[in-house]
């Protein structure tokens with residue numbers, strides 16, 4: 001047994017790193033329990049490998065991919081340079097109904113998926129926080145934009161988000177570093193979209209890459225982006241935000257953090273007398289040796305599906321349905337973003353122009369649908385992400401051609417091509433749900449999650465419109481559409497799982513209150529994607545960060561006031 | 565000894581080496597694939613006709629066929645390897661060896677066009693691998709594509725000649 005901590009933090013990923021930083025900077029002694037191995041940037045990052053140095057031309061052997069990475073390998077960024085950051089599906093199984101596939105894309109190591117993310121960072125607005133209340137789907141968020149705005153400021157300033165101020169009510173501006181801007185063809189696209197479509201805007205993506213370095217970032221050893229676009233391999237310059245480059249080093253500087261890798265948290269244990277969280281049960285991932293950690297409060301940051309799994313597995317006599325689950329909402333309302341609805345089009349002109357450097361960012365088209373009542377046959381909205389770039393030699397591989405002339409024609413850059421992909425809001429449905437598989441345990445003795453999740457009518461209608469709107473934009477501008485699909489990928493592929501431990505006003509219909517604190521167990525918090533009451537259509541991690549920082553500050557106050 | 569090792573021993577004892585490939589989960593025990601010299605020569609011929617020397621170097625100068633050979637050995641599944649090897653043995657492609665370059669170019673061009681018409685996935689894969697072996701090679705990337713590992717800056721709009729200069 002290992003005690004003497006003020007707080008236990010389960011998971012060192014995007015949200016757990018923030019909790020560690022905020023609690024330690026306020027003087028709390030914390031232990032971060034991380035199921036994965038430690039990450040050493042000097043040996044674990046492959047950002048200095050030239051493309052030709054990567055084994056098998058950066059392709060994972062087919063038999064290995066099929067055997068060990070059946071799910072992860074369906075994600076385009078799974079390759080030789082990044083392989084070591086993805087979980088082996090063969091070692092970390094979960095089940096789904098046969099007819100409802102769910103792609104659970106994960107990384108188990110210090111830093112979690114903050115090492116792997118695409119860094120797109122957008123604020124939610126009151127249009128999002130009020131949506132459930134307005135149209136009756138799910139329950140009302142217990143907070144509004146004004147509650148989170150100062151915390152968005154706080155996390156953006158520390159993390160470093162590049163972007164432009166646009167004055168859009170549906171996508172509030174923030175504390176931005178200078179943008180990683182549009183190229184000339186994207187700028188032309190932006191100008192023409194604004195002219196042709198009322199209320200539509202194309203803006204530079206807002207991304208967590210340091211386009212310039214502030215004092216705080218410098219003090220953590222972070223450097224400016226070198227425009228290699230190898231972020232997914234880990235960045236030796238610490239130029240993109242991750243727990244490893246930013247929050248964990250800040251927590252470490254306080255001297256108050258103990259980080260324990262290879263620690264698989266199995267359940268939260270409670271004090272039978274008070275019903276409060278007393279600590280967690282842990283199994284060492286390598287030796288399988290069990291341990292118990294105790295503390296004055298517990299933060300769950302193991303990501304949406306796993307935090308629900310841990311609480312469900314913590315059922316006891318007083319809480320037979322799972323801990324903190326008097327509402328029966330734990331594990332329910334699983335959401336992801338509609339993903340994979342993409343459009344590609346050839347753009348003529350600008351043949352004498354190109355770009356220099358590899359920008360780790362693209363363009364963004366903020367939500368423009370259902371901002372007012374438009375009479376559409378679905379609720380909520382979507383944005384698009386993508387870019388316009390010149391094709392490279394690979395353009396030669398999908399059409400006939402061989403020989404000298406063909407070869408020489410591939411030497412320079414090819415034509416410009418637009419590629420955009422919609423990110424659509426998914427509604428919370430009680431039947432989209434994570435439960436424990438009663439028959440199967442993983443190698444550490446934890447019942448594996450059973451994930452049941454499907455899109456509904458609203459999602460299907462929205463998917464069609466995402467595709468139709470993208471095509472319309474291209475056609476109206478005279479771009480030649482070469483690819484277009486209107487069917488969303490299986491849920492999970494958006495890698496934005498959320499909602500399984502939702503916040504709400506009413507303890508009868510939600511798991512957490514306005515401070516990410518369990519309604520049932522006051523010293524238990526969850527600030528990962530599980531907490532989200534609705535999904536909005538913006539990439540969610542920035543909101544997890546802001547919620548984490550806000551909840552941490554509040555928890556410290558409660559502790560100091562003797563309330564927990 | 566686990567069951568798989570036991571089976572393997574048993575198979576070896578009775579001389580049924582061919583059955584080893586049918587043993588589930590045994591692929592790691594197979595001898596590494598090594599390409600026969602005649603197959604390698606055909607692959608090299610396909611490469612030099614597909615991506616010949618022009619004013620710049622060609623596939624044979626960067627051993628693109630050697631790259632494909634390595635991928636067939638180390639990346640391809642048994643199934644993919646079988647498909648690629650049978651394609652390399654296709655009489656139309658074998659025939660390239662006996663033709664002069666002009667004839668071989670015309671023949672491969674025809675084969676390639678027909679393959680796209682029929683959506684011949686194996687040919688598309690072989691072509692992609694050969695292209696990766698050539699265009700992805702260190703020499704191509706450094707001398708022609710002017711690849712920079714650390715660009716250090718982003719310029720959103722450059723005149724093409726300036727970029728080339």
Ligand SMILES: Cc1cc2nc3c(=O)[nH]c(=O)nc-3n(C[C@H](O)[C@H](O)[C@H](O)COP(=O)(O)OP(=O)(O)OC[C@H]3O[C@@H](n4cnc5c(N)ncnc54)[C@H](O)[C@@H]3O)c2cc1C
Nearest residue numbers: 011013014015035108112113118119120265303528539541
């Ligand atoms: C390729 C990719 C691109 C993405 N792009 C974007 C983007 O552009 N914008 C955006 O907003 N989001 C993006 N995301 C999503 C983003 O990474 C996640 O939203 C975010 O990391 C979730 O934070 P988290 O703290 O909930 O979970 P994670 O970051 O996944 O961290 C969870 C941690 O908990 C650990 N853990 C799990 N189970 C246990 C246990 N039982 N005991 C102890 N530890 C445990 C894990 O090992 C992990 O380290 C992307 C993700 C991927 C993979």
